[in-house]
Amino acid sequence: MVVAKMAKNVFILILRSKDSARMCSENNKTYISVLDDRGEQMSKPEKNVGILICDRYHTCAGGKCLRALKNKEGAFSLYAHQEVKLVGYTTCGGCPGGNVEYCIEEMKKNGAEVVHFATGMVVGYPPCPYIDQLRDFVKQKYGIDVVIGTHPIPQKYYLTHEALGTWKSPEWKERIKHVLTDEQTRSKYN
Numbered sequence: 001m002v003v004a005k006m007a008k009n010v011f012i013l014i015l016r017s018k019d020s021a022r023m024c025s026e027n028n029k030t031y032i033s034v035l036d037d038r039g040e041q042m043s044k045p046e047k048n049v050g051i052l053i054c055d056r057y058h059t060c061a062g063g064k065c066l067r068a069l070k071n072k073e074g075a076f077s078l079y080a081h082q083e084v085k086l087v088g089y090t091t092c093g094g095c096p097g098g099n100v101e102y103c104i105e106e107m108k109k110n111g112a113e114v115v116h117f118a119t120g121m122v123v124g125y126p127p128c129p130y131i132d133q134l135r136d137f138v139k140q141k142y143g144i145d146v147v148i149g150t151h152p153i154p155q156k157y158y159l160t161h162e163a164l165g166t167w168k169s170p171e172w173k174e175r176i177k178h179v180l181t182d183e184q185t186r187s188k189y190n
Contacts, residue, residue: 047079050088050107051150052100053118054128058091064189065089065118068151073185075116075149075178087112092121097134104142114145119179122148123157127166131175149179155186 051065068074069084076084088107093099104115115138121128128134135146153161153176161167167176 045081046083046085048085048087048111048113050104050110050112050115051086051090051118052103052115052121052134053089053091054121054124055091055094055099056124057118057120060120062089064151064154065116068189074119074152074181074189075147076151078147078178085111088115092128092134096130100134100137101141104138104144108142108144112144114147116147116150118150119153122167122172122176122179123153123161125160125164125166147178148175151179152181152185152189153179154189155183156190158186 049069051062053060053062053065066086069076069086072080072084087110088103090103091099093103104112107115117128117131117135121131131148135148138144138146158180167173
């Protein structure tokens with residue numbers, strides 16, 4: 001396979017006679033998957049991610065986040081057609097997030113292209129009061145994308161926050177959009 005860039009956003013793809021390609025779209029982006037002679041995808045673009053968790057969960061072993069990463073559920077469904085490599089996992093260091101100044105730099109040195117703020121930062125009560133400031137800081141200081149959420153919101157937390165009205169504002173709906181799944185999926189993460 002040979003890929004040659006001809007002009008901005010214009011590429012020529014030359015395949016071996018036994019290979020084929022298919023186009024797919026995801027999140028308003030179009031990908032070309034190169035298939036071998038058995039119809040299997042030859043290579044997937046890899047995404048290096050870091051996970052930042054709330055310090056009140058500092059003893060969390062990451063089971064739900066890692067399951068969601070493996071199954072491409074919750075916010076990790078953003079990478080349905082990519083391989084994902086975890087390059088960092090740590091806490092914010094406690095309010096107001098003092099560890100963020102240092103740990104994101106380490107994640108970036110390890111190749112992080114995006115940092116996920118763990119779902120615990122939005123489902124814990126109260127939700128992280130610094131989430132917007134931390135997101136903006138990471139983007140500005142390190143030039144790394146931030147996704148709020150990791151695993152799907154567990155059903156028990158969903159019911160509590162619905163009753164409290166925590167996520168009714170447009171800002172909160174935007175924050176939880178990647179981890180708000182159907183009831184069946186939420187129940188699997190209780």
